[in-house]
Amino acid sequence: MSRMRALLRRRPEILLSPLVFVLFVAGWEAAVRGFGIPAIVIPSPSAVLRALVGGILSGELVEHFWVTSAEVILGFTAGASIGFVLGVLVGLFPLLERTIYPYIVAFQTLPKVAIAPIIVIWFGYGIESKIVITATIAFFPVLANTIVGLRAVPRDQVELMVAFTASRWQIFRMARLPQALPYVFVGLDVAIVLAVIGAIVGEFVGSQAGLGYLILQRNFHMDMAGVFAILIILSLMGIGLHLLVNAVQRRVVFWIGSTHDRVMGA
Amino acid sequence: MGTEARTVLPAEAPALSGLPALITARALNKVYRTQTGEDVVALRDVGFEMRAGEFVTVVGPSGCGKSTLLKILAGILARSSGSVTLAGRPIEGPSRDVGVVFQAPVLLPWRNVLQNVMLPIDIQKRPRAEAEARARALLRLVGLSGFETKYPGELSGGMQQRVGITRALVHDPALLLMDEPFGALDAMTREQMNLELLRIWTESRKTVMLVTHSIPEAIFLADRVIVMSPRPGRITDILDVDLPRPRDLAMINSARFGEHVARIRAHFQSLGALDA
Ligand SMILES: Nc1ncnc2c1ncn2[C@@H]1O[C@H](COP(=O)(O)OP(=O)(O)OP(=O)(O)O)[C@@H](O)[C@H]1O
Ligand SMILES: [Mg+2]
Numbered sequence: 257m258s259r260m261r262a263l264l265r266r267r268p269e270i271l272l273s274p275l276v277f278v279l280f281v282a283g284w285e286a287a288v289r290g291f292g293i294p295a296i297v298i299p300s301p302s303a304v305l306r307a308l309v310g311g312i313l314s315g316e317l318v319e320h321f322w323v324t325s326a327e328v329i330l331g332f333t334a335g336a337s338i339g340f341v342l343g344v345l346v347g348l349f350p351l352l353e354r355t356i357y358p359y360i361v362a363f364q365t366l367p368k369v370a371i372a373p374i375i376v377i378w379f380g381y382g383i384e385s386k387i388v389i390t391a392t393i394a395f396f397p398v399l400a401n402t403i404v405g406l407r408a409v410p411r412d413q414v415e416l417m418v419a420f421t422a423s424r425w426q427i428f429r430m431a432r433l434p435q436a437l438p439y440v441f442v443g444l445d446v447a448i449v450l451a452v453i454g455a456i457v458g459e460f461v462g463s464q465a466g467l468g469y470l471i472l473q474r475n476f477h478m479d480m481a482g483v484f485a486i487l488i489i490l491s492l493m494g495i496g497l498h499l500l501v502n503a504v505q506r507r508v509v510f511w512i513g514s515t516h517d518r519v520m521g522a
Numbered sequence: 523m524g525t526e527a528r529t530v531l532p533a534e535a536p537a538l539s540g541l542p543a544l545i546t547a548r549a550l551n552k553v554y555r556t557q558t559g560e561d562v563v564a565l566r567d568v569g570f571e572m573r574a575g576e577f578v579t580v581v582g583p584s585g586c587g588k589s590t591l592l593k594i595l596a597g598i599l600a601r602s603s604g605s606v607t608l609a610g611r612p613i614e615g616p617s618r619d620v621g622v623v624f625q626a627p628v629l630l631p632w633r634n635v636l637q638n639v640m641l642p643i644d645i646q647k648r649p650r651a652e653a654e655a656r657a658r659a660l661l662r663l664v665g666l667s668g669f670e671t672k673y674p675g676e677l678s679g680g681m682q683q684r685v686g687i688t689r690a691l692v693h694d695p696a697l698l699l700m701d702e703p704f705g706a707l708d709a710m711t712r713e714q715m716n717l718e719l720l721r722i723w724t725e726s727r728k729t730v731m732l733v734t735h736s737i738p739e740a741i742f743l744a745d746r747v748i749v750m751s752p753r754p755g756r757i758t759d760i761l762d763v764d765l766p767r768p769r770d771l772a773m774i775n776s777a778r779f780g781e782h783v784a785r786i787r788a789h790f791q792s793l794g795a796l797d798a
Contacts (some may be wrong), residue, residue, distance in 0.1 A: 412628045418598045419622040420642040421615075430644070434632045511631040511673055 299481035308485035316470075321489060323466040324455050327383055328497070331390020332451035336444055339395035343402025347436070348428060353403070364396045369457050376462040386463065390454035394447040398440065405439025406432050438512050441505040448497045452490065544697065544729050545572040545595065550604035552590050552755075563754035564590040568604070570748060570760060572731065574696075577723055579740040580733045580748045581786060583793065587755025588733040589625055592701050595731065596622045608697070618646050621690035623700040625733075627682035629674040635661065635685050636670040642693045653692060660688040663718055665711070679706045684715070691722065698723075700732040704739070713771060716743060720769060738774060741765075741782045749789050758789050 264271055281301045287293070288300040295303060311317035342360075346353040372389050379385035409432045417427045459468025467486050474482040552565040564587040572578050580588050593599035594606060597616035606613045621642070629638045636657060643653040661667055664684040674682055683706040690698060704712045716739060723730055734740050740747045741763055749759040763782060765773055773779055 412624060412626060413630065415593070415598050416622075416624060416628045416641075417645065419596050419616050419620070419624075420645045421618050422645045426645055430641075431630065434630070511675060 296478045296480050299484055303481040304484040304488070307479070307481040308488060311482065311485055317467075317485070317489060320465055320467050320470045321493075323383065324452075324459070324468065324490075325493065327386040327390055327455040327458065327466065328448075328451045328493070330383075331387040331454060332394045332448055332497075334387065335391035335394030335451070336398045336447055338391065339398030339443070339447070340402050340440060342395075343399045343406065343440075344433075346399075346403050347406030347432065360396070360399065368393045368454065372457055372461040376458070381462050381464055383465075386455050386458035386466065389458040389461075390451045393454035394451045397446040397450065398443040401439040401443030401446075402436060405436025408439060409435045438505075438509050441501065441509060445498060445501050445505075448501050449494055452494050452497070456490070543571045544574040544576075545570075545606065545608055545731075547571075547595075547606045548604055550591075550594070550606055551602045552587065552594065552599070553602045554590075565594075565601075566754035566756045568755070568757055570757060572729060574729050575727045577720075577730045577732070577743055577745045578748060579744040579746075580731065580750060581735070581737055581740040582750030582755070583752050583790065584735075585755075586750040586752035588750060589701050590755065591750075592622075592699050592731065592733055596620060596699050598622075617697075618693070619695050620697045620699060621693065621695035623686050623690045623698075623703040625701040625705070627674070627679070627686040627706075629682055629685055631674050634671050634673050635666065635677070638674065638685055639688045639692050641689055646693060648693060656694070657688065657692050660691055661685075663722075664688055664715065680708065680711065683707065687715075694726065696728060698728050698730045698732075700730065702733050702735060705735065712739070717771070719743070724768065737783050737786050738779075740786070741779060742769060742774060747782075747786065749786055751789065751793050759786070761785060 284298075285301045288298055299307075308317070346357065368389060371392075375388050375392075376385045379388050413431045413435070414427060417431050422430065455466065456468035456471075459466040460472060463469045467490060471483055471486050474480075474486070548569050550565055550568040551563070554562040554564055556562055568587075568591065570578075580591065582588055590599065594601050595608070595613065597608075597613050597620075608617065630641070633641070636654070639657040639661065640650070640653065642648075643650060643657075658667070658670065661670060664687060666681060666684055666688070669677070669681070674685070677685070683703065687700070687703050690700065704715050707715060719730075719732075720743060722728070730743075732740075732743060734743075741761075744763050747759075747761040747763060748757055749761065750756065751758045761782065765776070765778060765782075
């Protein structure tokens with residue numbers, strides 16, 4: 257019991273964080289009931305929960321969940337891979353950066369939402385167009401961070417490699433690339449969250465399945481509780497993917513933050 | 523400096539040791555162009571010779587161009603003018619047969635201690651098995667056995683520096699260039715490492731150039747001490763150390779040793795230099 261108390265004194269958020277959630281949900285429920293807010297404006301938490309459980313049990317949410325997940329994961333993988341490979345090429349050949357980077361930036365400033373309808377026309381209403389949209393959104397943060405990361409190698413590391421007669425390629429493989437990995441993961445973390453947005457935007461523009469498609473359907477039928485249930489699934493999906501990227505990061509970039517001792521006062 | 527042009531010495535050293543002068547520097551100048559566009563003269567008219575098998579130390583106040591000189595000899599920094607030759611050939615790039623210790627440890631944080639020590643072997647694609655045995659032996663020598671699988675982030679500054687020293691020795695180079703290798707060590711460890719380095723040098727007949735801030739260390743180790751002064755960095759004296767070998771720590775208290783210290787110190791006092 258005293259152990260528990262000590263733990264709470266050290267990390268009060270363990271108790272405070274769930275408490276905030278409980279208070280928020282309780283307040284929400286009370287407000288909806290107390291003020292008699294109609295369910296088509298704001299549904300009560302209990303109605304959302306019913307819609308969530310019902311949707312999962314009937315299999316409807318599960319089915320659309322898998323469609324969106326596939327779009328996110330395939331689009332993210334494609335976009336991140338292209339971003340990384342392009343970043344590496346740019347890092348290897350500075351001339352390439354000066355030549356094509358302005359065009360990449362120009363493409364990036366183009367709102368993807370605006371080109372989504374074109375992509376749907378080109379690639380159809382199926383999963384393919386969503387993968388393409390997701391990939392175009394996910395690729396830039398990975399590209400930009402890979403380029404920055406490859407430049408981040410300290411001068412003395414390069415001097416060290418050169419002193420031992422390393423070739424350009426060896427310097428790249430043994431120093432610059434590992435040095436860039438922490439940056440690449442920052443890019444991946446941003447990209448995975450953008451990938452979820454990309455898939456939903458694609459589904460909004462034109463689709464026959466997926467959680468974005470389902471949101472439009474339920475919106476049309478004024479099923480607010482059902483929409484909120486999907487939002488919960490989407491945010492859980494985002495959190496799950498973010499944690500996944502972080503878990504991979506900790507394994508790959510193991511030398512960063514390996515110590516548990518915090519700097520005092522920091 | 524580009525990595526394309528480089529003189530690669532033959533891996534086997536005997537050709538070197540037969541030559542009278544392994545390194546010759548003549549009228550060597552180095553000017554750095556700073557980011558604000560000014561020129562900093564780091565080396566002015568530096569000239570000296572180093573015979574194969576010789577142990578030369580370099581002392582001088584901070585900023586007098588010691589690291590600059592070492593980097594030029596290591597073939598990682600281009601000189602501005604003058605000539606430097608290694609085994610008769612102009613230095614246009616790094617050589618396989620040179621081991622370098624930098625002023626900072628410069629370890630790769632994603633490689634463990636053993637992997638860091640093996641870096642030159644990996645780069646130069648030398649046979650690993652033999653080198654790894656040598657790496658482990660050298661780590662034991664510098665008091666780091668048991669730390670082979672630790673990562674640089676888990677080591678103290680002095681331990682990291684010792685890993686850097688081991689890395690410079692692992693491919694058994696004929697020429698060793700060391701930039702304040704013992705700067706981060708406590709006095710006791712430092713003396714031990716001095717003796718250990720002398721032992722390695724005696725056994726393997728390497729040619730060593732070692733930069734230090736410590737006048738006694740410079741004398742204790744060296745056949746000759748190059749004394750430098752700053753602004754612009756130049757050689758003010760080259761001192762022959764006539765103390766007998768093998769050296770032991772008791773010699774530090776000898777009268778002859780004291781005379782050498784006094785002579786070098788006099789140079790610094792005339793400069794009004796703060797350190798050394
Ligand atoms: N990359 C650089 N760009 C511009 N100036 C430099 C650069 N590196 C060194 N210098 C200048 O050249 C001079 C010599 O520097 P160097 O590092 O060789 O000194 P040092 O003798 O090794 O000093 P210390 O004992 O402090 O290590 C200094 O005045 C320094 O400011
Ligand atoms: Mg220096």
